[in-house]
Amino acid sequence: MQVSISSQDSKTLVTLDGRLDTSNVDQFQKDIAPLMQGDNPNIEIDCQRMTYTSSQGLRMFLMLQKSVMARHGKMVMVGMIPQVKEVFDITGFSNIITII
Amino acid sequence: MGSNSPRKSFAKRLTRRIVLIVSAIIVAMLFVVAVSSANIIEDEATRSVHNMLHASISDIERPLYELEAQTQTVASHVQIQISNVNVLDMISHKSVELSKIINGLAIVIPPSGNSGEYVVYNFRDAHNDIRSIRRSDAGVVQSEWIQSVLSSRQPVWTVPYFAIHRGDPQAPRVTTYCSPVFGPDSSVIAVVCADITLDWLEKKIASLRPFENSLTALSCSEDVVIGIDDTLLLSQIKKEFAENKDLQSLGDDMRKGVDSVRRRMGKGRNSFFVAYGPLHNGWLLSISCLYRDVMKRNTIMNLILLILGVLGILTVLLVCTRSIRKLTRPITELSDAALNMAKGNFNAPMPAIKSQDEMKNLRDSFVFMQNSIVDYIDELKTTTRENERMESELNVARNIQMGILKSDFPERLHALMVPAKEVGGDLYDFSVNNSKLYFAIGDVSGKGVPASLMMVVTRAVLRFIEDMNMSLDVSLERINDGVAESNSNDMFVTLFVARIDLVTGQMEFCNAGHNPIVVIPPDADPYFLNAKPNIAVGLFPSFKYEAESVVLKPGTRIVAYTDGVTEAERADKSQFGNDRLLAWAADPKTRSFATSNSDVVKSLYDSVNAFANGNPPNDDVTIMSITV
Structure with a gap:
């Protein structure tokens, strides 16, 4: 899983590339740690190239969402492929995370 | 396999390589020295022989010139007293008596008009007494030399010969200078013939031996060569000169009457050089030397060089072997210690190294590695124990978990x-x-x-x-x-x-x-x-x-x-x-x-x-x- 983070005006753009599974979820947690703090909590996550997420991955997005909400920001995930979107739908995460 | 005797010891290889290189350098140096010294010795020998030749020619010519001068003087007296036979006899007698060089003197008057030939001859016999011979019927005028003087009107040197005509069994070997005496009408009225003994010349030639087997020869004619008395040897040499191209060209050069040196004649052991030069009377002095005689000194020097070289190589071998073995001993010891450690004896003592160099670093690294391994093994034991404990606890947890389902x-x-x-x-x-x-x-x-x-x-x-x-x-x-x-x-x-x-x-x-x-x-x-x-x-x-x-x-x-x-x-x-x-x-x-x-x-x-x-x-x- 490749994570690239860039700042854009009033939001932080995060691009994900690859699979998010047991083997790399710990690294992913370190990669997104900077997003959990700071005074610019608005985050847009580009998911076009994310091919899979395990339930541990869902937990990461949930933690990020909670952190953003605590700072009164907004997090959106965009461009999710159907297979990944399905996981979010099944678990009900689509109800708490904004997916465009 | 003993750790002390690896099949290809590092020390041995290093020693072998160093000794090889040093040996190669020494051999190359010896070779260069040998070759250049051979050249120097050859040049030096050639030059000294050539100089000896020149000096000898001068030495030989001096009495000959003296004889020529005295003969000319006698000739001038003969010219004046030609008609007085008794005075001519006296001139002949006095010339032999007073001159240290003239051993015998003949005045030959060729026949003219109705008077026949007349010869007056005085010479010193074996007892150093002067004896006199007067002849009017000997036919001396017909002899080759007198005829040569009469026809050429020039003085002539005879080839050396034994003066047997004196009727003395111990007649010495002489050479004769024949000089014409001219009358008022420029005709040759007499020929004065002065003998000079050649024992001094033979001694001189025999003494000219710059090297052991040198051959010094004074060629007066094809057949008369002073220095080569053996006629068999002379004919052999003549035969070789006729058959061998190199010798032929040497002979041609010699006859040209210019002094020179010819190197590298002949082959192998018998290769030689020749220095040669002409005398004013057409005789030719030559000194031949064998290279092997010339190089004898060089051979001895080369032998000394060789011994020195071998000694040098042996010294290098000895010093290298000892010092390299000493230098690499720590490696052997460390290798033993490492093997000991590999066998599981992690507390194997490491050799002490006093020098402050790479060996010391290596030893320190070994000690560090030893300590690290000991620590690591302790840690591994602890971890393994811990893992085993966790594993058994996890198994219990698994049983509990399965139990609640x-x-x-x-x-x-x-x-x-x-x-x-x-x-x-x-x-x-x-x-x-x-x-x-x-x-x-x-x-x-x-x-x-x-x-x-x-x-x-x-x-x-x-x-x-x-x-x-x-x-x-x-x-x-x-x-x-x-x-x-x-x-x-x-x-x-x-x-x-x-x-x-x-x-x-x-x-x-x-x-x-x-x-x-x-x-x-x-x-x-x-x-x-x-x-x-x-x-x-x-x-x-x-x-x-x-x-x-x-x-x-x-x-x-x-x-x-x-x-x-x-x-x-x-x-x-x-x-x-x-x-x-x-x-x-x-x-x-x-x-x-x-x-x-x-x-x-x-x-x-x-x-x-x-x-x-x-x-x-x-x-x-x-x-x-x-x-x-």
Whole structure:
């Protein structure tokens, strides 16, 4: 899983590339740690190239969402492929995370 | 194999290489010195022999010139006193008496008009007494030399000869200078012939031996060569000169009357050089020297050089061997110590090294490595012990976890939970009460110990559902609150719970973000039950869950599972997926009433394993089959 983070005006753009599974979820947690703090909590996550997420991955997005909400920001995930979107739908995460 | 005697010792190789290189240099130096010294010696020898030749020619010519001068003087007296025979006799006598050079003197008057030839001759005999001979009928005028003087009107030197005409058995070897005496009409009126003995010349020639086998020769004519008295040898030399091209050209050069040196004549052991030069009277002095005589000195020098070279190489060998062995001894010792260590003796003592160099560094590195290994082994022992302890504890935990999942299955229901690690995060529960059947299946996010702890918490709060009087949505809310209460780590549990009225076939269910269950009706294609996802349990306390309801035909089979089934992966990361799951469900064997629930569960688990094809599972797998 490749994570690239860039700042854009009033939001932080995060691009994900690859699979998010047991083997790399710990690294992913370190990669997104900077997003959990700071005074610019608005985050847009580009998911076009994310091919899979395990339930541990869902937990990461949930933690990020909670952190953003605590700072009164907004997090959106965009461009999710159907297979990944399905996981979010099944678990009900689509109800708490904004997916465009 | 002894560690002290490796097959190719480093020290030996190094020594051999150094000695080889040094030897090569010494040999090359010796070669250069030998060659250049040979050249120098040859040049020097040639030059000195050439100088000796020049000096000798001067020495030989001096008495000859003297004789010529004295003969000229006598000739001038003869010219005046030609008619007085007695005076001529006296002149002849006095000349022999007074001169140190003239050994005999003849005045030859050729016949003229009616007077015949007349010869007066005085000479010193073996006792140094002067004897006189007068002849008028000897035919001396007819002799070759007198004729030569008469015709050429020039003085002539005879080749050396033995003066046997004196009638003395001990006649010496002499050479004679014949000079013409001219009359008033420029005709030759007499010839004065002065003899000079040649014993001094023979001695001189014999003394000219610059090298052991040198050959010095004074060639006066083809056949008379002073220095080569042996006629056999002379004829041999003449034969060689006639047959050998090199010698022929040498002979030609010699006859040209220019002094020179010819090098590199002959072959092999007998190769030689010749210095030669002419005397004013046409004689030729030559000195030949064998190179092997010349080089004798060089040979001795070369031998000394060779001995010195060998001694030098031996010294280098000795010094190299000793110092390299001394220098590399620590390597051998370290190697022994390392071998000792490799055998498991980690406290093997390391050799002490006094020098402050790379050897010391190597030894220090060894000691450091030794200490590191000892530390590491201690650590490994501790870790292994710790791991063993944890493993046994995990096994206990696994037994406890399996123990809290029911295993006394009724006929209508069967379930299987296989954790990916020792303990898992999947769970199921069920109970049959009168005509009501309740079941639940859940999956804690993640796996391993954290998931298993959450699983135990969830399993505990599932008790709420068993209370058949409480509506399902309220039950789930209680469960959610219960899990959320103990969840400080943002873990979550997907959960599907259902109650089935076995009489009416009505199934009330509530989904908390779990994978849709598969419904296999007896008379239609299998499908995924469409259920509102709500939200996974444990995240948001007080969340309002919505329950739904569906009526199932008798004979319907329900298969519930966790994502360990659909997300089972092959090595190429492709997943089992929903399509394969539905295809499996549509299989006649799965659908058959004759197939027991336990067989159905086993069949799906086998399919998933067959699909994974040995790829280790990365999530817990739970399968539950229920017949309505």
